[in-house]
Amino acid sequence: MPSDLIPRDGAVERSPAVRTLLRLWPYLRPVRARWFAAAVVAIVASLTSLVIPVVLKWMVDGPIADGDTAGVWLGALWVLLLGLAEAVLFGLRRWLVARPLSGVEARMREALYQRLQRLPIAFHDRWASGQLLSRATTDLMMVRMFLAFPLTFLLVNGVTILAGVVVMLAMDLTLGLLVLIPVVPVILVCTVFEKRFSEASRAAQDQVGDVTTLVEESVLGIRVIKGFGRHRSQARAFRELTHRLRGTELRKARLLGAIMTVIVTLPELAIGACLVLGSVRVADGTLSAGTLVAFLSTALALHWPIVSIGFLLAMSQEAATATARYFEVMDTEPESGSPAAPAPAAGRPGAGAAVKEGGLRLEGVRFRYPDAPADAPPVLDGVDLHVRPGESLALVGVTGSGKTTLTALVPRLHEITEGRITLDGVDITAMPREELRSRVAVAFEDPILFSATVGENVLMGAAGRDGAEDAGALERALGVAQAGFVHALPQGVDTQVGEQGLSLSGGQRQRLALARAVVGRPDFLVLDDPLSALDVHTEAAVEAALREVLADTTALIVAHRPSTVLLADRVALLSGGRIAAVGSHHELLRTNAEYAWLMSGAALEPEEARR
CATH class of the missing domain: 1.20.1560.10 (ABC transporter type 1, transmembrane domain)
Structure with a gap:
């Protein structure tokens, strides 16, 4: 640059x-x-x-x-x-x-x-x-x-x-x-x-x-x-x-x-x-x-x-x-522990309003990147979404629709412009970031590993969480992510993976990133297309193990493939910066043309599907 x-x-x-x-x-x-x-x-x-x-x-x-x-x-x-x-x-x-x-x-x-x-x-x-x-x-x-x-x-x-x-x-x-x-x-x-x-x-x-x-x-x-x-x-x-x-x-x-x-x-x-x-x-x-x-x-x-x-x-x-x-x-202002909540969207309850239902809730969420031109439309505009306690919800949408941006708002990697996000009824802006990020674990589509051992990379996700000292936490997380390949490495979990984890394949890095997300048994799990680099057989094995984790966790999963969508209890379609439809996979296939197009890969333009 x-x-x-x-x-x-x-x-x-x-x-x-x-x-x-x-x-x-x-x-x-x-x-x-x-x-x-x-x-x-x-x-x-x-x-x-x-x-x-x-x-x-x-x-x-x-x-x-x-x-x-x-x-x-x-x-x-x-x-x-x-x-x-x-x-x-x-x-x-x-x-x-x-x-x-x-x-x-x-x-x-x-x-x-x-x-x-x-x-x-x-x-x-x-x-x-x-x-x-x-x-x-x-x-x-x-x-x-x-x-x-x-x-x-x-x-x-x-x-x-x-x-x-x-x-x-x-x-x-x-x-x-x-x-x-x-x-x-x-x-x-x-x-x-x-x-x-x-x-x-x-x-x-x-x-x-x-x-x-x-x-x-x-x-x-x-x-x-x-x-x-x-x-x-x-x-x-x-x-x-x-x-x-x-x-x-x-x-x-x-x-x-x-x-x-x-x-x-x-x-x-x-x-x-x-x-x-x-x-x-x-x-x-x-x-x-x-x-x-x-x-x-x-x-x-x-x-x-x-x-x-x-x-x-x-x-x-x-x-x-x-x-x-x-x-x-x-001199650049750092992230504060608990900044003032952004202005709520019109017609939405204020930051101090009580929320009856728990889980993860987004209310009138609007987001524009700080450096975006003033006349540019917001990436997210009035997103309403509720993931019930213990429920897993798949988030789908066309490329560039703002799915990854939305998942980054939950752990406050970005600050929302308007509206609010709550975890079990508590506004996330009222929580210290340390507490918020100890409750929310993330796994990104493009996994980043550090110049450390396999074990150190995975256990990074256990810091500050209950069960972090569990001797079996590492093995359990590796099992969920079907990352048993680490035991075949020269020093097993003590093997240095090298800078950016480039000594491993893309699928191996993604499985270790998934293991890092689940090792601390988080209350909330945010997964951004976590299985995109896996082959069909490994994906099926990971999904089977992941279902057990999702049974006790409130999860938001960005998905592009039907197999990943089927992990979730419900599906939300993000379109035009808003949640266009919410329902089960089979419901949306029958009732929403854009969702059917996304899942089938048919030769239909997204604009036609929305009509």
Whole structure:
């Protein structure tokens, strides 16, 4: 998915870099003592380097001028000790920040992961997975690097430059003022650089997300790519994305090169002018040689802090962009435990109205996807449906009629637009999501398995449910789903199924997903065409075992085949966003032409069937 098509909350009006980076403070607060200690140590180390020119001044004007060999050795010893102290202090600074800042990165990554788990399905429908992965990896690495290096050294170098300028002005006012001439143009260049580099940095980091998305999709879809011989077109797409990224990175390099040229050249010219003027003054006796040596040594000691401004600003801009991208996700409202119920449909009871009958009930349910155009018709429009306690109801309809969407509303994977849904008389919006999802189990037509063992994948459906600790729950669920094939795997139920379960066939994955749905003995079962990938004989065996489960469970089953429909006690036909008919399979075959067409596959258009 191209980066310009990905929604980014707040991407139009971004906060300035400093304001954005200040949002990191809550994460830095727990380790602030060690970070401040590291900053103080770094400042002391940097100021130590400014003492060396003072020692050199004393050596040149004293022992060297007087021919005092012992004094020269003493001065050399002081220079050596000061250099060693600087090195030790900088090493101590790194030790102080390494562990705590790694912890900051880990906490931010954990918070991001937890937020992603709580964000609504609509968010994940809109965002490319590669964009989210790049925020959890590359962006957070940039944030950690900023906290460890640029954040500290922008402070350290600022203090060092200020102290160095004061020392040089104290040594000689004329030379001190001369060396300050480049300050104004350097500040102007840095201001322009900051804005342009921020734009390039945002583009580069978004493009990294695009590349990550393409790589992930290519790996997961490798069977399709190979099966259709599309490796060349995928390679071209990858090349185009990487060339775009390369172009943006080169733009960043050009900007950094330009500012580095200015930052290096102007101070060097000023130092050169000071050398010439200072030498003339030493020659005419108005300046001591030791003072000139100390002044130039101080100026050279400030060379690194000044030169580093360019890439410290670049790293800070990249970190600000990474922080903004991170908080684009963190600022998205998660699913709340019990949000206010949506407005009831006209003529329907309110959210607080009592419901006499139990089971699963949908009353005037209307649903429109959040990103749908305002003039687009709703997917579901006034759905009324009642699945009685212990009853199984099959939901049928043409492709695209909204069956899968309807099943996603029951566990609140999407929030209904109007109307309400109740379980045993309780509005689902009044339940904490944890309670709701502990009562409702789901199995999707396209089953997703995780990089875990067979047992772990199945028992994921038992979390938080009664009977979850039953030692026989796993075997019972595998039996219902006719998934005995797992015992023939190399390590049985302890076999790793691999990413997305691609080491298994489609039918095997679907049976494990069904086992996951029934393992916790849920009160309500929502199955989205759970047997579509099974052969006729396996389907018959699964149906026979599933009937026992359905006898004690209230179930809503999306069905496309008559064999699946026959599992249910009743059938509901979804047509035009509404429930068009409800009855037994045989009743609807006799009385509803559209249903008969769906079940028979006759050459009749759905529009004709509805008439």
